[in-house]
Amino acid sequence: MARARKLGLHTHHELVALMSTDSPVCRAEGLAAHTQIFVQNGGRPIAATLFQVEGDMLGPDEIGLSESAWAALGAEEGKLVRVSHAPPLESIACVRQRIYGHRLGQRAIAQIVQDVVAGRYSDVHLAAFLTAGAALPLNEDETYFLTKAMVDAGERLSWPEGIVVDKHCVGGLPGNRTTPIIVAIVAARGLTMPKTSSRAITSPAGTADTMETLAPVDLDVAQMREVVATEGGCIAWGGAVRLSPADDIFIGVERALDIDTEGQLVASVLSKKIAAGATHVVIDIPVGPTAKVRSAAAADQLAGRLSAIAARFGVQIECIRTDGNQPVGRAVGPALEALDVLAVLKGEPDAPPDLRDRACLLAGAILELGGAAAAGGGLALAETTLTSGAAWTKFERIRAAQGGARIPPAAALVEEITARHSGRVTHIDNRRIARLAKLAGAPDTPAAGLRLAVRLGDDIAAGQPLLSLYADSQGEMAYALAYAAANPDMIAIAG
């Protein structure tokens, strides 16, 4: 037994326990790497990765717990918990088989996903599972099993309406904040679109982060149902309803390895949509050299796999290839993107035309897929809905129903980054633009981020602004400026 201590340590999904090197457990386990122990507080034991600590941080009878382990245990400060050796996880044997090229069946994949969601997988196990699925790509059956396991490991919503529409962007494009605009257009036309969105995992803004600067998004299922019943649509944070909780865990490790596999991507996208109760889904696949999908052929293959797996769940999918060569709109960061969204919805003259056009294209496809527009008539209907002000009115009603409109915050500090020489903008690196906005503080500081002053093909003079950086503190601004200075070619200028 050991006394529980809350350390305030953020280790993401991984459950971590710290014990003194002088504790009996540490003396027994030795200093071997990657030791797992069982910790129990009345209920089921959790498996935690053991780190050892010398000195006075912890007494020999204490166990320090990460935030994730604390929550999983339901521990109380100073109360005793039981500590024992962890038996090996059975599902790790399945991961090992998969590494050596044996295909996995439904039961094995379900067990792996359950153990992942329970926090029983350490980072090395997660990395091995994902690497195995990159070295020998998941086949269609495995992808289906993984999708199903990820749906089953979380909550699943259902809606009274026969047709429930949804959309997803495969990602990698900063500023691609079409969702609030699309929900407003589509709901104004009478379709049901109970949109749940993520907060950023590794990007400078998720749709939930952006929407949160415009209205409350922490809705529980009952609140979502109420908003959708009256307005036909909502833009809520999905985290409160725990849809496909394995997804965020896998994504964190995939980002660290910078690997994207088709099977994992399909399972990630579809598990969230299926868990959210969608029946008809439009998927935006941006294609570009620094987007997630880099060629039209890759986009087509991904679209084929998405449709095939979705069909096994009775869900209809339409994939739309879009331009992924540069960020969408002008802004990257929650509040700055929110201002772009408002400008499009209000029809302001300086609203970014690419964001507007992309939102109408996708909304048009959803209107057709959901039966609210005739084939070929979706785009025009979406545009009318926007220009008539009907979408803006609907957005205002949704904001009110979600708890009231908010004004996006403004950053305390702005710095301009200018061109070092004259020429034409030939390349904008989506990944490094996103990283720069993050380093300025987005999304944790909602006002932070950047606003691009140029787009591909622009001719610019030396000294002309390329972008403005927004931050709330000198420390973050300096951190971001140093990154910008070290990466002058994130906006490439030729000539």
Added chain:
Amino acid sequence: MARARKLGLHTHHELVALMSTDSPVCRAEGLAAHTQIFVQNGGRPIAATLFQVEGDMLGPDEIGLSESAWAALGAEEGKLVRVSHAPPLESIACVRQRIYGHRLGQRAIAQIVQDVVAGRYSDVHLAAFLTAGAALPLNEDETYFLTKAMVDAGERLSWPEGIVVDKHCVGGLPGNRTTPIIVAIVAARGLTMPKTSSRAITSPAGTADTMETLAPVDLDVAQMREVVATEGGCIAWGGAVRLSPADDIFIGVERALDIDTEGQLVASVLSKKIAAGATHVVIDIPVGPTAKVRSAAAADQLAGRLSAIAARFGVQIECIRTDGNQPVGRAVGPALEALDVLAVLKGEPDAPPDLRDRACLLAGAILELGGAAAAGGGLALAETTLTSGAAWTKFERIRAAQGGARIPPAAALVEEITARHSGRVTHIDNRRIARLAKLAGAPDTPAAGLRLAVRLGDDIAAGQPLLSLYADSQGEMAYALAYAAANPDMIAIAG
């Protein structure tokens, strides 16, 4: 800049930094998983994995460092270090290519190993590299490049003698402590055997741990040379001379994943031997259901690969298949194994015959390989050297040269585990026996471990002792007894 704080946190090879969630760096990086930062203390920056912590453990201007990061930085308590974002490691792109099936060249593998040794790889990166080499096994060229890179990443010894013999056991057999006996026999016959051994990484005892209960083993290169010049052999801890430092890092992650790949194993074994300056090496390959190598065919294939790669370094190898069905000798744990070694060397009547026979077999092969015995005459010469007392005399001289003989410590507590029913011993699980000895405190508590009372094929009665457990504290004893109770079939009794 941030003030350095030593946390006393053991994270093995991984360099870990903790910063307050209120620090500018954490606000900029956000709570994304697996973030790496650069930390600099005058010299080259190190890359560390960032964990974030709430509350009063650290102030917003402080950075807490793991023991590994502290040592790598040469930090001083309270002194300022520079913190910045970490640029992506170039060699990770090579790992990614390897995951997707592209073979790696010499330069790429060298860069990966250098980054691993510098602590720049997080656990997820290490797991991905090792998994990729399991999913698509390293070919002969890659294995050679990896071996060479591992040799080059550390120190390399050279000896004036033309022939330098060595031995290695592929592992997985608890109690297989032949090395001190072999060195004594071989050195007594005039061969040069400057043996460097490991401490346990995940096992209950390494040869260095066992030898340390008999004599000092922390020799630096100069001390090793002095002992070898006068006695022809030594049994030193290899860690002080930093031979193939990547090896321990890889092994830690392989154990966590429980994957063994031939390429990694060959590079592990040979890089240590080549770095130690060996020219003629005998390799013990135990074969058994719970040993590392599980079939004669697998042993032959491994032997072929070992010989082929060794030849490219001009090193001569002889592989010997041995019985890997059960632990060797009676004891598992540093001091207990040391007593077995002493019994064999002194020719005591109750010395474990299997340990004696195995040591003579391997020593005989070395005597032949090194030219000290005619072909076919090695075993007899080894046995004579042991029975005549020449080996014991040589061992005593080596102990004196290394700093003086020690008496192995005795454990404070002993508990007997008895048979639940009568029958014949049909199976002994090497892995669980090793784990049990570890949980009792071995190797950190040198006196801890276990002593087997039975061997395969023994007929035993219910209540008869199967093994004795040795521990120094009630906590460790209880922890180990709980494991034994949960695993009654680690010694299987049929009938």
